[in-house]
Amino acid sequence: MTQNRDFYAGLVATVFFAVILFVLIPIYVKVPSFIPGFAPPPDMWPRVVATVGLVMGVLALVLAFPKMRAASREQVEGLGSRILGNKIHVMRFIGVLIVFAAFVYGMPLIGFVPATVLLLGVLFIMTGKFERKFWMIGLSIIFPVLLYLLFTKVTHTPFPEGKLLSLSLSDLVTL
Incomplete structure (x- = not known):
């Protein structure tokens, strides 16, 4: 199978948002032990954005496989x-x-x-x-x-x- 642009874009997005979600947010976003009222914690929105980006990257990877199979039947570059x-x-x-x-x-x-x-x-x-x-x-x-x-x-x-x-x-x- 030959990789196409969608595969690489999905791979880069997946790695980028995984690093943000699992490395950068836990290190740099400080969450206090007590949050008053119904206020969301400071890491909520960064986690939401990173999770959505991670899901979109994985989805791009999954959707790239049919294109890669079709491209592998064509000429090899x-x-x-x-x-x-x-x-x-x-x-x-x-x-x-x-x-x-x-x-x-x-x-x-x-x-x-x-x-x-x-x-x-x-x-x-x-x-x-x-x-x-x-x-x-x-x-x-x-x-x-x-x-x-x-x-x-x-x-x-x-x-x-x-x-x-x-x-x-x-x-x-x-x-």
Whole structure:
């Protein structure tokens, strides 16, 4: 059987969300021993998102097998020619890995909102579609700010604030 793009996407998504669910969340999301009222624990939404991503990755893996069987009956292609044929996609994948690593290490330094704005901006640039650049810029800025306001004002879940920036977003909202 030859692997196809859906198989690799499912494999990457499964591994990525499994690492988040089983390694990063238990290490970095602190859960207090007592949570008052009906408030959800701080690790609830990250676990929900990681679990949904993990299920989608496994589903992509399962759905890739029929395509792989059909492709194995066709011509066989070597790994080297496949990599050279998808050079742009491989470079974008490496770029995304570097950006995610920079996001994880940079968030404690600059804070959640600026790091997420930069992450979304770079991910939009990585798509290579620049016809809707105003939407890309707007969503890169508005989505993290709305997430921040939803979690801090509604669920009272604090987000990491950066060490570098002394004026946080909560100070800007109160002005």
